[in-house]
Amino acid sequence: MSNRVCISLDAMGGDHGPTTVVPGAAIARERHPELHFILFGDEAVVRPLVEAEPRLKGAVEIRHTTVAVAMDDKPSQAVRQGRGKSSMWRAIQAVRDGEAQAAVSAGNTGALMAMSKICLKTMAGIERPAIACLWPTVRGESVVLDVGATIGTDAEHLVEMAVMGSAMARIVLDVERPTVGLLNVGTEEMKGNEAVKEAARLLRESKPANFTYHGFVEGTDLGRGTTDVVVTEGFTGNIALKTAEGTAKQIASYLKAAMGRTLSAKIGYLFARQAFAALREKMNPSRANGGVFLGLEGIVIKSHGSENAQGFAAAVDLAHDMARHDLMRTIRDMLEQTPAVAAGVSAGLDASLAQK
Amino acid sequence: MSNRVCISLDAMGGDHGPTTVVPGAAIARERHPELHFILFGDEAVVRPLVEAEPRLKGAVEIRHTTVAVAMDDKPSQAVRQGRGKSSMWRAIQAVRDGEAQAAVSAGNTGALMAMSKICLKTMAGIERPAIACLWPTVRGESVVLDVGATIGTDAEHLVEMAVMGSAMARIVLDVERPTVGLLNVGTEEMKGNEAVKEAARLLRESKPANFTYHGFVEGTDLGRGTTDVVVTEGFTGNIALKTAEGTAKQIASYLKAAMGRTLSAKIGYLFARQAFAALREKMNPSRANGGVFLGLEGIVIKSHGSENAQGFAAAVDLAHDMARHDLMRTIRDMLEQTPAVAAGVSAGLDASLAQK
Missing domain, CATH: 3.40.718.10 (Isopropylmalate Dehydrogenase)
Structure with a gap:
C-alpha cells in the first residue's frame, strides 16, 4: 500500500452535495484503486450513500460535521462561520495536517480560496x-x-x-x-x-x-x-x-x-x-x-458547483495526479x-x- | 436621390486590398442601391476592377493615391508616413469633410484608430x-x-x-x-x-x-x-x-x-x-x-483584414446602417x-x- 493516495473531500460542497461527491469519488476510485478518501460532512446523509457504493468499500473514512459553507456565502462570512468546523475548512485542514495529499471541494470558489489561504498559507x-x-x-x-x-x-x-x-x-x-x-x-x-x-x-x-x-x-x-x-x-x-x-x-x-x-x-x-x-x-x-489552486502550501482542487458525478470524478482524478506526482x-x-x-x-x- | 448614402473606402486596406474591397462594395450595393462610394487607392489597379463590376456602374468615384498603410506598420509610423496622402487617411478625411457619411477600411486597426482620432477628433x-x-x-x-x-x-x-x-x-x-x-x-x-x-x-x-x-x-x-x-x-x-x-x-x-x-x-x-x-x-x-469606432466625430468601420468580399460587404452594410440612421x-x-x-x-x- 505504499502508493496509496489519500484525498480529503468536502462532501457538502456544490449544488448537489454528497449525492454527487460520493458517486464521483466511486467513479474515480474505479480508475485509481490506490485512492482513499476522508469525507467531511453530515454523517447521517453521507454514510448511507457511501455504503451503497461497493466501489468505495474499505476506502472511506467519514468525519462528521453539520456545518457547511453555502454557495452564496461571502468569503469573509464563510471564514467567520466555518473556520475550524465546516466540511470545507476541515477538508483543507486535513491537507495541512498531512492526513490527505490533496483536498477537493465543489463549494463556493471565493470561500474555498479564502480558507485555503488562511489554513495552508501561500508558498x-x-x-x-x-x-x-x-x-x-x-x-x-x-x-x-x-x-x-x-x-x-x-x-x-x-x-x-x-x-x-x-x-x-x-x-x-x-x-x-x-x-x-x-x-x-x-x-x-x-x-x-x-x-x-x-x-x-x-x-x-x-x-x-x-x-x-x-x-x-x-x-x-x-x-x-x-x-x-x-x-x-x-x-x-x-x-x-x-x-x-x-x-x-x-x-x-x-x-x-x-x-x-x-x-x-x-x-x-x-x-x-x-x-x-x-x-x-x-x-x-x-x-x-x-x-x-496553485501557490499554496498544499493541493486544493475546485470542482465546478453544478457538475454531475462524472465531472466531480474528473476533479478527483486531477487531485490524484497532482498528489501522485x-x-x-x-x-x-x-x-x-x-x-x-x-x-x-x-x-x-x-x-x-x-x-x- | 435624397436617400443616397455615400461611403468612403480605403481600397488598399486589408490582406487582399482592392480585389476584396471592390467586389465587397458591389455585393453591398446590390443589397442597398442607394449606396455610393468614393474609393481611395491606386487608380491603375482599382479602375479595371470597378469597370468589371456592373453592380457598381455610376456609383463610384475613384481618387488616386499610391500611398498605402502596411498591415504591420506601427500606428505612429503610419500617421507619420500616411497623413494627408494615404488611402486610409483620405478615406477618413472624406468623412471629416462631409463628402462621405462613413468610412470603411480593412487596414491595420492601430493605424486606423490613430488616424481617426487625429483626423476626426473625439466627440x-x-x-x-x-x-x-x-x-x-x-x-x-x-x-x-x-x-x-x-x-x-x-x-x-x-x-x-x-x-x-x-x-x-x-x-x-x-x-x-x-x-x-x-x-x-x-x-x-x-x-x-x-x-x-x-x-x-x-x-x-x-x-x-x-x-x-x-x-x-x-x-x-x-x-x-x-x-x-x-x-x-x-x-x-x-x-x-x-x-x-x-x-x-x-x-x-x-x-x-x-x-x-x-x-x-x-x-x-x-x-x-x-x-x-x-x-x-x-x-x-x-x-x-x-x-x-464609437466616440469620434464621424463614423469609421474596421473590416477584418483577412475577410473575403462577403465579409467586406458585411462591414459596408454596417456602415450603411450607421450612416442611414x-x-x-x-x-x-x-x-x-x-x-x-x-x-x-x-x-x-x-x-x-x-x-x-
Missing part, C-alpha cells in the same frame, strides 16, 4: 495564488491560469504563474519542458498593458531552465493549443474561460436545431449519431473539470532551478522603481 | 473612443464593446461606453430601449475590479432614460445574448472576442473530423448536408464582420437625454478624488 517565493484549469484544444489540452483567483496583476505575479503553470503542465501533460505563452491582444512586442510587457521582458531575458517562453498569444491560440501553458490575469482569464464555455453551448444549440429542422437532416443525424456522441463527449466540459515538489524544484526568473523579477522591480 | 463629452462589434448570440445579436481600442479603463469610460453601445444597439438591433450589462467575473455586487464596481454604482443610481442597466454579466452571457449591449475594457473584450472565434473554429474542426470518421457518419453527413450548410452559415464570422446624432441625443449619467460620472469622480 515561499510566491506573491499570490492562482487557479489553473485544463483547457481542451485541438492538439489536446493546455494549462491556463489564472482563471479567477485574483483580480489585477503585475509582472512578478505573471512570471510566478509561468513557473507554477509549467510545473502543473509537466505533470498533467507529461512534457518535460513546457512552452509558455502570455495572453495578450496581439503578438507584437508593443502590444498590451504594462504588466504583460514587463513580464514578457523578464521571461525573455531570464532564459528559464525548465520551460520555454514562447511569447505573446491571443484568444484564438487558446483553442488552437499553441502553447502548453497560457498565463493571464484573473479577471481576463475568468472571462475568457466562460466565453469559451458559452460559445461551445451556443454552437451545440445551433447544431441541435439544424439537425432537427428537416426530415433529411433527421435521417442524417441517425446515421451519424455515433459521430455526434463522440463530438458531445469531446465538447463535454465535465471532462476537463477541476480548477487547481508531487505537484508541490515540482513547483518548488522549478522555482529553485530558475533562479534567473527570481533574480530577473527582483532586477526588473528595482529598475522600474528606479525609473519612478 | 464632446467622450473621454476615449471604443470599438464595438456585433456578437452573434442564440437570441440574435448583441453589441459588445470595447474589443480593442484602448487598454485599461475607468468607471467614467465604462459608463460612456454603455451610452454609445446603446445608441448603436438602437440602430442595428432596432430596440428602442436596449439592455446593458457590464462584463465581470460574477454577477454579485462585490465581484470585479474597482472600475467595474464603480461603473455599476453609477449606472444603477443614474437611472438612464434611454437604456436599462441590467447589472453584471459573465462570459457565458455573451453567447446567450442576455443583454443587448455588453460593456467591457478593451484588453478583456479583445481576448473574449478572439477566444470565442477560436472556440468556434475548434468545434468546427471537431465536427469535421467526427463526420469523416466512419462510413455511417459520412452517409449521415450527406443526408444532413443542407443542415450543415445552414450551420456553417450561422457560424460564419464574415456575417458579423465590422468593428464600429445617423449614429452620430443618436449618440449625441442619448448623451444629452441622460444628464443623470453625465452628472453621476462627475459626482462619482469628485467623490473618488475627495477620498484620495
Whole structure:
C-alpha cells in the first residue's frame, strides 16, 4: 500500500452535495484503486450513500460535521462561520495536517480560496495564488491560469504563474519542458498593458531552465493549443474561460436545431449519431473539470458547483495526479532551478522603481 | 436621390486590398442601391476592377493615391508616413469633410484608430473612443464593446461606453430601449475590479432614460445574448472576442473530423448536408464582420483584414446602417437625454478624488 493516495473531500460542497461527491469519488476510485478518501460532512446523509457504493468499500473514512459553507456565502462570512468546523475548512485542514495529499471541494470558489489561504498559507517565493484549469484544444489540452483567483496583476505575479503553470503542465501533460505563452491582444512586442510587457521582458531575458517562453498569444491560440501553458490575469482569464464555455453551448444549440429542422437532416443525424456522441463527449466540459489552486502550501482542487458525478470524478482524478506526482515538489524544484526568473523579477522591480 | 448614402473606402486596406474591397462594395450595393462610394487607392489597379463590376456602374468615384498603410506598420509610423496622402487617411478625411457619411477600411486597426482620432477628433463629452462589434448570440445579436481600442479603463469610460453601445444597439438591433450589462467575473455586487464596481454604482443610481442597466454579466452571457449591449475594457473584450472565434473554429474542426470518421457518419453527413450548410452559415464570422469606432466625430468601420468580399460587404452594410440612421446624432441625443449619467460620472469622480 505504499502508493496509496489519500484525498480529503468536502462532501457538502456544490449544488448537489454528497449525492454527487460520493458517486464521483466511486467513479474515480474505479480508475485509481490506490485512492482513499476522508469525507467531511453530515454523517447521517453521507454514510448511507457511501455504503451503497461497493466501489468505495474499505476506502472511506467519514468525519462528521453539520456545518457547511453555502454557495452564496461571502468569503469573509464563510471564514467567520466555518473556520475550524465546516466540511470545507476541515477538508483543507486535513491537507495541512498531512492526513490527505490533496483536498477537493465543489463549494463556493471565493470561500474555498479564502480558507485555503488562511489554513495552508501561500508558498515561499510566491506573491499570490492562482487557479489553473485544463483547457481542451485541438492538439489536446493546455494549462491556463489564472482563471479567477485574483483580480489585477503585475509582472512578478505573471512570471510566478509561468513557473507554477509549467510545473502543473509537466505533470498533467507529461512534457518535460513546457512552452509558455502570455495572453495578450496581439503578438507584437508593443502590444498590451504594462504588466504583460514587463513580464514578457523578464521571461525573455531570464532564459528559464525548465520551460520555454514562447511569447505573446491571443484568444484564438487558446483553442488552437499553441502553447502548453497560457498565463493571464484573473479577471481576463475568468472571462475568457466562460466565453469559451458559452460559445461551445451556443454552437451545440445551433447544431441541435439544424439537425432537427428537416426530415433529411433527421435521417442524417441517425446515421451519424455515433459521430455526434463522440463530438458531445469531446465538447463535454465535465471532462476537463477541476480548477487547481496553485501557490499554496498544499493541493486544493475546485470542482465546478453544478457538475454531475462524472465531472466531480474528473476533479478527483486531477487531485490524484497532482498528489501522485508531487505537484508541490515540482513547483518548488522549478522555482529553485530558475533562479534567473527570481533574480530577473527582483532586477526588473528595482529598475522600474528606479525609473519612478 | 435624397436617400443616397455615400461611403468612403480605403481600397488598399486589408490582406487582399482592392480585389476584396471592390467586389465587397458591389455585393453591398446590390443589397442597398442607394449606396455610393468614393474609393481611395491606386487608380491603375482599382479602375479595371470597378469597370468589371456592373453592380457598381455610376456609383463610384475613384481618387488616386499610391500611398498605402502596411498591415504591420506601427500606428505612429503610419500617421507619420500616411497623413494627408494615404488611402486610409483620405478615406477618413472624406468623412471629416462631409463628402462621405462613413468610412470603411480593412487596414491595420492601430493605424486606423490613430488616424481617426487625429483626423476626426473625439466627440464632446467622450473621454476615449471604443470599438464595438456585433456578437452573434442564440437570441440574435448583441453589441459588445470595447474589443480593442484602448487598454485599461475607468468607471467614467465604462459608463460612456454603455451610452454609445446603446445608441448603436438602437440602430442595428432596432430596440428602442436596449439592455446593458457590464462584463465581470460574477454577477454579485462585490465581484470585479474597482472600475467595474464603480461603473455599476453609477449606472444603477443614474437611472438612464434611454437604456436599462441590467447589472453584471459573465462570459457565458455573451453567447446567450442576455443583454443587448455588453460593456467591457478593451484588453478583456479583445481576448473574449478572439477566444470565442477560436472556440468556434475548434468545434468546427471537431465536427469535421467526427463526420469523416466512419462510413455511417459520412452517409449521415450527406443526408444532413443542407443542415450543415445552414450551420456553417450561422457560424460564419464574415456575417458579423465590422468593428464600429464609437466616440469620434464621424463614423469609421474596421473590416477584418483577412475577410473575403462577403465579409467586406458585411462591414459596408454596417456602415450603411450607421450612416442611414445617423449614429452620430443618436449618440449625441442619448448623451444629452441622460444628464443623470453625465452628472453621476462627475459626482462619482469628485467623490473618488475627495477620498484620495
